[in-house]
Structure formats: C-alpha cells, structure tokens
Amino acid sequence: MSGGGGDPARQERLRALNLELVFRRLLAASDPVSRTELAAATGLTRPTITRIVEELIAGRLVTETGTTPAGRAGRPRMGLRLSRSGPAGLGLDIRTDGLAACVVDLTGTVRHLAFAPLDDPEAPAVLDRLGRMAVEAVEAATAEGLTVVTATLAVPGPTDGGIVRTAPALGWRSVDAGALLRERIGGLGLVCAVDNEANLAARGERHAAASGAPDDFVYVSGGLDIGAGIVLGGRPMRGSHGWGGELGHVTVDPDGKPCRCGARGCLQTYASLAAILGGEGVEAGTTPDAAVLAWADEGRPQTLAALDTAAHALGVALANVLNLFDIDTVLLGGSFAVLSSWLLAGVETELRQRVLSAAWAPIAVHPATLGPDAAAIGAAATVVDHIAADPAAWLAAQR
C-alpha cells in the first residue's frame, strides 16, 4: 500500500476491483450500455474496459445486444447487458398456501416458477418435496441454457445460518433446514442458504421495482404468520443475529389475547389470516386470503369487522416501526397485498395519528407489486449478490 505499481498481488486486487466496478455498473443499468459509456461512467481507460468486457462475456455474465442508439459522436455502438443465458439463482419458498420454486436469471427475469401444495408441514416431508422441485427447476433452467449456481430457501421465521429458530406456522423449532436441504440437493453443486421469507420478499420487491424502489422501506408480509423485511439505505436491516423485523410479535395491546409465542396482544393475534378468519373454515381449493376477500366483497359483517380490527392493529404496529426506524414507505405484501383495499384506510388512519413525523413528512402505504411470489423471486435473485460480491473470484472459479 505504500506506493509503487509493480506488486503483482496489488495489480491482481486492482483488476478485481475494476471488474467489480464494471459489473456493478451493468447491474445498475436498465438499458444496454456501450463500452464508451462504461469508460466514462467508471473512469477506466478504453483498453481496460475492453479487456474486462471480454472477461465478462467469456464468463457468461454479460452479452452484446445489437447496437445502442447513436451517442453524441453520431455512430451507433454495440450495447452490453447482463446475460440471460449465464448463471441463475434458484429460490424455494415455504408459504401459507404451498411450496414454490423459482429460477431468476441475472437480469432479474423469472424463467421458471412452480408450485406444490403443502400437505405435511413436518420438516423432512417439506424438504423432500422442495428437493424434487429444485431438481425439476434446475433441469428446466438448464434446458434454457442457464446455469443455476445458488439455492436460497425462504422460511416463515427467524434463521441462524441454516437453522430455523422457530416457524410457528409450520410448528418448527430449531430445525436445521440448511442441512436438510443440502442432504437432498447436495448433488446439484449449488451454494445453499436459508433466510427469513420477509427479508427475501423485501429483496424481491426492491429488485422488481429496480430504479423506482425507495432506499428505505418496510415490507410487511401477511399470512398465517406476520413478518417484516426492513430495508435501510437499500440494504436489509438484519440486526445482531439476522432476527430483525419480528413485526408479528410487536405488542398491540399488552393485555390482549394470548399469542402462541407466550406473550399477550401480539399483532399476530389481530391480523394473521387465522385471526381474520376467526375459526371460519375455507372451502377446499380456495386459499384463505381469497376466501376472506370474497366474503368481504359480499359484505359479510363479521369479516368486515375482523378486517377493520386487523387494519387498525397493523396500523398501530407499523406506527411503532415508522417512529423507531424513521421510514416513510410501507409495502403491504402476502395476504395483506390481496386484502389491501380493505386494510389501507385503517392502516393509514393509525399512521397519521401515531407517527410523530407524519405532521411534517408524508407517509406512503402501497400494496407490494410481486404478490405471493415475492419471497421466492427475492430468494432466487440473491444469485446477483453472490456474484457481485466478487465477480473476479466467480470468473476464476468457472475456468
């Protein structure tokens, strides 16, 4: 570090940093970019850009894509964009209404999406089914010329490495889901990870919204369990151990109904799908949120009352999030997205009353855009983070 340019290790580090710089620039671009534009944006010389782009193309991270519109110089230029036939990520999600497997390419495009019912919530049975879905998804992606390199499992509860600490909706406690997954798909040679579904859904929403997503938002995941993915400065807020965002266990009324967690008056007891259903059975073939939506649209009084209770409780809990984190944007996801037209007014009333900064800074509450697939898509899209962390090392490993 004390000067000089001849140290080979230093030169190698510089090459890797420059490669990362160019790759991140291409990641951030929504349209194809020319080599000249890359040189201008990164401050690297044209020969350096030419060499890096060759490496990225050879490694199947980037492709050329016809010509871009003429620049000021007048001559049309060859455009570069992330490859649609290079590495891809596999996302697996365990959710209220079943299991999902999803493959996303480097451009963020969903290339494969499959569902299966969740018949048996025991961990080995769930992982057996997901393992088969993973194999099918990888086969489908390979047939499209993709190479699946990561497998990320979304679970409805706090995780610790591969271990699911608790997932009350599944009845799981201290389940080593990472080991169970690797046992079943180890042969595929994928980098496996396990994360909380709300964190991954927030990742998916940010990825989907691309340049339009705010840097700071809270994604609320409704369903049998309620969770939140909190994004600050464009990055997930994970907390000390990765267990942040336990919105379902924020206290709405300290003397309220008992919650499965042992406490009283958790948001969970007012706004989970079970709480909204209030013991009503749902017809086979209908998801619980679709049933609630139909009843609400019919004007069933007990459903409307339950939704009103849920909306106000959700508003109280979210007001705490906004007061503590200083965030302006809320995305309602999962079953809250499905039911958002019945929830928005109640949520907004509480936020307006309870968030201190609402007096001078507006708050936006929207339904999330990806619907129930957000976590599976977000899980698959983490392949981009995996490669962008060190694209040079990734390319070297492919040789």
Next chain:
Amino acid sequence: MSGGGGDPARQERLRALNLELVFRRLLAASDPVSRTELAAATGLTRPTITRIVEELIAGRLVTETGTTPAGRAGRPRMGLRLSRSGPAGLGLDIRTDGLAACVVDLTGTVRHLAFAPLDDPEAPAVLDRLGRMAVEAVEAATAEGLTVVTATLAVPGPTDGGIVRTAPALGWRSVDAGALLRERIGGLGLVCAVDNEANLAARGERHAAASGAPDDFVYVSGGLDIGAGIVLGGRPMRGSHGWGGELGHVTVDPDGKPCRCGARGCLQTYASLAAILGGEGVEAGTTPDAAVLAWADEGRPQTLAALDTAAHALGVALANVLNLFDIDTVLLGGSFAVLSSWLLAGVETELRQRVLSAAWAPIAVHPATLGPDAAAIGAAATVVDHIAADPAAWLAAQR
C-alpha cells in the same frame, strides 16, 4: 485507476487514505502504540509510518508518551497516543434539569463541564444562555492548551439539519436552533451541528465504554420526554431523515391516555417523569428524578405504583424495539438510570415474555454509565468523528 503509480492526484489520495488508516488505528487503541506496532497493524512500511506520525504530531493530533513496555524484540519503544492538547469538541445540551456545556479532548477525556438552570425555555433565551456558556467553555479549554473546533448542540426532539422539528418538553416547534447558535457563537469559528440528545447520549456511552461497548445496543433516555439512540454495527441508526428512535411515541395501549402528540397510549404517557410524578410538586432545589427516587426509597405507595406502571410500559415498548431491531443490550439512561433499581425488574419481566428471541438468546439491561451528562459528552466527542472523516484534509486546513 487503470494502473501506474505516477499520477500525483492518485498519490495524494493514497497518502490521505494511509493517514486516515493510522489515525483510526490510534483512535481504536486503549494504550500507547509504537511505530513498529502501527506498521504491523496497518501493513504500511516503516518509512511511511514515520512520515505519517510526523505529520500527525506536527498537526497536534498525536503525541509521544514515554516508552511502551518492551515488545518481543526486547527493546522498549516510544509510545504514541492521541493528543490531550490538540483539537477538542464542545458539547451543549438542553435537558430536563438545566443546560450543560462540556469540552472533550481527542482521548475522550472531559476537560470542562458546566451547568446552568433552565429558567426560560423559549428558544432565544435558551440559546443566549448556551452562547455565554460556550464562550466560557472555549476560554477554559484554550487556557488548558486545547483548540475547540466543533460545537454540537443536543436537543430533546427530532432534528433536520439545524432545525428542531418538535421538542415538546420545551414547547419548541420548527426552531432553527443551528442558526440561533451560529448567530451567538459564529465569532468562535467552530463547526456547528445540532442533533437529537438520545443519539448523542448513545454516542457518548459508546465512546465512554470504549472497547467494552457492544456494537448493537439501544440507549433509552428517560426524562420529561423519552427518546432512544439505536446503535447498529457501532454506528447510530438514523433512519431516512435522522428521526429514528422515537421511543416515547411507541404505542403501549392504543386506547390509553391522550398524549401531547395527538395520539393515545404513547410510552410517554406512562413513563415520562411527568407521568411518574403524576402531578406531584417537587421542592425547589431538587430535581424531579431525585424526588421520585427519595419517595420510592421511603416506600410511598403511589410512587411505587407509578414506577411499576412505568417499568412495565417501558418493557412493552422496548420489547418492540428488540423484536424489530434484533438487539440484545439495553442501556437505561437519563432519569431511567437514576431510577433503574426500581425499573429493572418490571422491564426485564416484559422483555422475557415478549421478545421472541429471548427464548434462545439472553437480553442484558443495564443502567447507562455516564449519567445525566451522556448527551453533552457525546456531543463534544463528535469532534473525533469530524477529524477522523478526513484527517489529511483537517491537517491541510491547519497550515
């Protein structure tokens, strides 16, 4: 960036980075460090270290301090530490029981501390008094050979640049405290800033605890108003606009007592000093928290009941913080530190019941160590951040 070592701008940038590296290393050290140790810790060459240390000594950031104990090589070495007679920071704090002014040197040692009563809470009157205290503090520091370079004002409410959005304890709303401060002490040539008192107190606690402070903790500031400073990864969590940590307005009971903010059942209405006093008058010359402590020690039933209510409400609100942020350590500051022996049990009961991860990860609740001076000390100590952000630029500006 494309290679070569001859570019003068690049060389300058490298020198600045190396200088920062060495300065941060000295900041992090609790004992004097030798040049040899600095070279080993930073990977820089001995001649580079020698040159940088010369610059730091000439700029009064660092001094030599006798010899350090012999290293493995056996020969005692000249130790280096941050200067106690170089730049210093001024902290000003508007708090429940009065105004404080404090000067801290680069080692974090408090070199001056003064108080004044808060007779008139109107902003111009408060700033007049603080302006006079600032002049006295700078004179005292100068007499000790220090050069005060920053002035940071701690206020009990959310700030935006120099503007205090609201400070209910003072009756302030949209007060440009930064401008009022600069009008009064502009002649001193200090870099002025305004920040929330809980954020600055958390900064002070982290600074005081040095290597012992955890990277993630929540500092709770009790008093007429309640706030929180949330530290994640060693850095304050500021949120989108710097208004994070509004713990006083976390909802404890949605149908609870009306709060000054317009909502109902805010923590404020159960656990502020006013709520604990419950309308009782306090003798002149006694601070409200000292009065409450004396009554509790006497066993006054209404005081004990109010403290019990406050403790459980604080526990409910803090459980929300811990569930959302995934933090394990709580420091009770301000009046909560004074009253901590009456609050701890109730707080801990609620946390044990309500924090999901408490089942498998222990939570620590302690009184804060700096007492009522935490915010003033933290405000003064920001001088270190100011210089460490770019020590090369700071040295250049001194020439």
